[in-house]
Amino acid sequence: MKRHVSYQWRLREVMATRGIFTATDLSPLLLQRGIELSSVQVWRLVTQIPERLSLPVLAALCDILEVTPAELIATRAEAVAPRRTATAGAEVVDLAATIRPKRARITPES
Numbered sequence: 001m002k003r004h005v006s007y008q009w010r011l012r013e014v015m016a017t018r019g020i021f022t023a024t025d026l027s028p029l030l031l032q033r034g035i036e037l038s039s040v041q042v043w044r045l046v047t048q049i050p051e052r053l054s055l056p057v058l059a060a061l062c063d064i065l066e067v068t069p070a071e072l073i074a075t076r077a078e079a080v081a082p083r084r085t086a087t088a089g090a091e092v093v094d095l096a097a098t099i100r101p102k103r104a105r106i107t108p109e110s
Helices: 011-017 024-032 039-047 055-065
Strands: 002-009 073-080
Touching: 011 039, 011 055, 024 039, 024 055
Parallel strands: none
Antiparallel strands: 002 073
16 A cells, blocks of 8 residues: 655745745845845745755744744645556456467358
């Protein structure tokens, strides 16, 4: 049984609860903690789901917002049943052994 793991990035929601509503409000707070990101990088961090996130940035965000990483990143893992295929559980039949062609008979026309 395989497991499917997913996560939800909750930065924007947590920022709103702390009274921070834009990426431009977040940039100077990151800079105070030694995290130098461009305005576009901060905007992407706030508006999109990051695929990669450095630990110093995560630690700075947790310090700014006074939260734990678990409050910023909600994870979920669920069991996924294997995909059923058309041949799953079906017997394999060797057609070469079971079906033999019939010999054609050619008869002269009268």
